[in-house]
Amino acid sequence: MPWEGLTALYAAERAYLDTWTAVAERSPADSAYHAWVQNWSGQPFRAFTALGRDLDELAGAPSPAQAQRLGVLFTRAARFELAFWEMCWSGLAWLA
């Protein structure tokens, strides 16, 4: 199914955008990370989340079995996002 790959991409980009958007709302203007945070939550980056619309168009109305499969893929990809933060915090090896 071509939309399996798109589901993984959507999971990654969506998690990234949502996280940075939430961070931007809290980031003090004098923070060393402020410019960086503004970049990732900015408008150009939102173009990546058009992937969600693509997914809806491409997948149409998936069967329950297909929807469940995409849910598993989405959740697994989203866990990698969390693993990335943890890897850099504690030095845990990359999740496989």
Added chain:
Amino acid sequence: MAGLSQRLFALGRPNLERQLAHPTVRGIAAGDLDHTRFRAWLVQDYLFLLDYVRLFALAAARAPDPDTLGRLVDLAHATFHQELSLHRAYAAEFGLAEADLDRAEKSPTCPPTPTSCSAPPPPPSSPRCWPRCCRACGATPS
């Protein structure tokens, strides 16, 4: 019924909450994450993006139609020329030269997550890894 992407987002919501509560993310938000950890993140994200460009290029090569081909090439191009440039510029502000980024190595990778919780433990020489658990119940840090 909500669209597929909306339903997937709802499924990922608990994971998003865990990300927002993660000390790396909280530290970046508050501005008090120590720079050593941020540099570690920046370097790994830089290496990730290089592979992400390769992924888009591979997907582009298999695109089923011209429109998709163009969009995937655009994603590869933007990631390589814009995102990676931004990483280099920001890394420089944190004392990392381009050469530091180019000779950096990816974090070691855990042995594959077993498909069963009763799988034997990894050899003691393995890098420090996440809790061993099967894919069905998920491997996430405590």
